[in-house]
Amino acid sequence: MTTNFDEIAAEYKRAKQQPWRLHLEHFTLFKLLGDLQGKSVIDLACGEGFYTRFIKRRGAARVVGVDISQGMINLARREEESNSLGIDYLVQDVKQLKIDETFDVVVAAxxxxxxxTSDQLLEMCSAITRHLKPGCRFVTVNNNPQHSVDYFPSTRKYGFIKRAHGPLIDGTPVDYIFFLGDESLEITNYHLSVETHESAFKAAGFQHITWHKPELSADIVDDTERHYWSDFLEHPPVVFIECVK
Ligand SMILES: C[S@@+](CC[C@H](N)C(=O)[O-])C[C@H]1O[C@@H](n2cnc3c(N)ncnc32)[C@H](O)[C@@H]1O
Structure with missing residues (x-):
């Protein structure tokens, strides 16, 4: 199990190739982001730049990616060197984020x-509002704190499961186990309740907070295929949150 992405940067790239990423995660995230043309966007916890590059290709004028992991940022910069989009990548802990700039949109996947802890969550949310222009939005996809452990096994067919280290109370570690062919990859997240999130968002200065369930891409038209995703949609393991400063 790890939260250190330096060790797993290359494997994590493979976990982003699972079909649910495209049909649900990508689709819903970019539907919520809307028109990015000409906007300044900062992608926090950008990893190796998976969504950062999509954001730039959607027409954002200025794009900055930030991650705590030097290994992830090395991969992002390598991609930028071979296929330059004009994205700036920085190694920083978002809790202490300090960039002398505010953005039209803050994204975090x-x-x-x-x-x-709630204190760490507040540090992250405060860093986000400090770097966001007034009236602008923070859009994020995150572990869904309302996903009941009873339904954790139901995501196995999509290529991953979650495993909680105890009852779902604030601070409980929740592992994501991705099945990648013969190998598996385990990443540890932490449960914090909806109420803890709402308190941190409000204390950090957000005015409007909206939680969104994942939506299935409109490109999936076949009934059998749409039905295949029903477990994911009915008991979503991940959730999208939109906050207006
Ligand atoms: C699951 S990956 C997601 C990467 C990317 N957003 C994506 O969707 O492909 C989580 C990322 O969060 C980064 N991270 C975790 N804590 C962080 C922090 N406090 N500040 C900045 N990055 C952080 C990790 O290094 C890792 O790259």
Whole structure:
């Protein structure tokens, strides 16, 4: 189990190739992000730049990616060197994020679920509001704190399961185990309740907070295929949150 992405940077890239990433995660995230044309965007916990590059290709004018892992940022910069999009990548802990700039949009795919306490979550949320222009949005996809452990096994057919180290109370470690052919990859997140998130968002200065379930891509038209995703949609393991400063 790890939360250190330096050790697993290359394997994690493979975990992003699972079909649910495209049909649900990518689809819902970019539906919520809407028109990015000409906007300044910062992607927090950007990893190796998986979504950062999509954001730039969607027409964002200025894009910055930030991650705590030097290994992930090395991969992102390598990609930028071979196929330059004009993205700046920085190694920083979001809890102490300090960039002398504010952005039109702040994005984070799987950042908040690394906060182990309400104080750490507040540090992250405060860093986000400090770097967001007034009236602008933070959009994130994250572990869903309302996903009941009873339904954890039902994501096995999508290529991963979650495993909780105890009852789902604030601070309980929740592992994501990705099945990648003959190998598996385990990543540890931390449970924090919906109420703890709402308190941190409000204390950090967010005005409007909306939780969204994943949506299935409109490109999936076949009934059998749509039915295949029903467990994911009915008991979502991940959730999307939109906050307005
Ligand atoms: C599950 S990966 C997601 C990467 C990318 N957003 C994606 O969706 O492919 C989580 C990332 O969060 C980063 N991370 C965890 N805690 C962080 C922190 N406090 N500040 C910045 N990055 C952090 C990890 O290094 C890792 O790259």
């Amino acid at each position: 799987y950042l908040l679920n690394y906060a182990q």
